[in-house]
Every structure is written in structure tokens, then in C-alpha cells.
Amino acid sequence: MTQYNKSFIDVFFNEDESALSEKPAVYLNFNIPPLAFVLEQLDAGVSLYEIGENLKSYSKTGSYRVILKKHVERADHIYEYFTKKHTLRRLKNEFISPYMLAIDELADNKYHVREDHIPILVTLPRTYEQNTQLEGLFKTHTSYAETTVQPFEEPVEYIKTVKIVNKSSAENHYFWKTKSNNLLRIRCKVNDVSNSAWRHLTKQRNVKFNTVWCYPQRVTGYEFVLLEPGSDLEVDAV
Numbered sequence: 001m002t003q004y005n006k007s008f009i010d011v012f013f014n015e016d017e018s019a020l021s022e023k024p025a026v027y028l029n030f031n032i033p034p035l036a037f038v039l040e041q042l043d044a045g046v047s048l049y050e051i052g053e054n055l056k057s058y059s060k061t062g063s064y065r066v067i068l069k070k071h072v073e074r075a076d077h078i079y080e081y082f083t084k085k086h087t088l089r090r091l092k093n094e095f096i097s098p099y100m101l102a103i104d105e106l107a108d109n110k111y112h113v114r115e116d117h118i119p120i121l122v123t124l125p126r127t128y129e130q131n132t133q134l135e136g137l138f139k140t141h142t143s144y145a146e147t148t149v150q151p152f153e154e155p156v157e158y159i160k161t162v163k164i165v166n167k168s169s170a171e172n173h174y175f176w177k178t179k180s181n182n183l184l185r186i187r188c189k190v191n192d193v194s195n196s197a198w199r200h201l202t203k204q205r206n207v208k209f210n211t212v213w214c215y216p217q218r219v220t221g222y223e224f225v226l227l228e229p230g231s232d233l234e235v236d237a238v
Contacts, residue, residue, distance in 0.1 A: 028059035152214035
């Protein structure tokens, strides 16, 4: 892999100020909604890197292209989601990162895109899917109230697996529900061999977790606390 390719791909997985160039901004102009173009390409199975390069090429040619209504509507929905989310954060006087500001700029100038924002644009559907899946879980479960590390021994029910790609890593997050309607999370790198064992356990739906150390963890970007067991975790049939 060339150094250029490596640098470009690295940016895809760094959702912070490192994703934004300090060089003078270069803008690309489009005659179609570029996020809708991204969604079309994703549906066709095109890789993130290729989509980014295709966007740059298309901005230069400006040739006519038909974009399906469903992709345009989906793009508008994704932008609306992030706009509302960031507005709410501002109303609560919460931190707005350079990454969030970049998304706001993409939403405000849909046809006029900074070139160094292309990686953020390309990964925006993935970020949206991750966020909405997590938020769906948080709405139906209770944030853990305790702040101390405690032993944990009780049956749990498997709820869902969410793949989280962030900051040059990709993990499978396995979510389990406790008897108090809290969430317990198991995290595994996507290429870790332990995933096969966890996938098998999720098919059992109900198992018993036993650990001396269970840690309250606040989910990054959310006011929601869940549990994560220590490395001494034992899993038994119910």
C-alpha cells in the first residue's frame, strides 16, 4: 500500500480533529448531492477508499448522473439527524468537536464540500448507523447508577451485537441485559478468535455471567453508563 493510500484510509477511522487538515481549504463542487452519491456507491458494494476517489473525480468532470430518490431522501435524513443532535448538544452547552463542526458544514453546504472533509462524508452513513443502533438500545434500557466496581453473578439475556468502527479500530460490541434492565457490554476486536465463541453464546440467548470485577463504563458521547466485566469472567448455562 502506498503512503498516500495509507494516509487516506487512516483518516476514515479518526473521528476527531486529526481528520481535518490544517492546510488552506480546497473545495469541490457537485451538481448532485454527494452524500446521496455515497449511499448509492455503498449499496453497490464499493469500498470507502474507492468512493472517496470517485467523488473527487466526479467533482472534476461534472457529468450528468441520475441519483435515485431513495438515496437523496436518505441523505437528507442523515443530515437532519446530525443537525438536530448537534443543536441539542449546543442547547445543553456540551462540547462540540472539530469533527462535529465538519459534519455541520457538510450539512449546511451540501454541494460545496471541502476536500479534506471527503473522508468524513464517506463514513457518515456508517457513523449514523452506529449511533442510531446504540441510541435504540439506550432508550429501552436503564443507565447504571452505581459508580463502584462490584462483583457480578446473575443470568443475563442477549440483546444485540453492534459493530463499532472508530479511530483505526473495529470492534464487535455484544450487549446483554441484566435483571435490573441495565446493559452489560462485551467488546472484541472484529478479527479476534473469541468472536466465534461469543456468537455461539448469543444463540443461547440466556446465560449466567460471573466475575469478581464488573466495571461501570460511560459510553463515549452519551450520558449512559453500562457494565463491563473483568478478564476473570466465567460464563455458564442457565
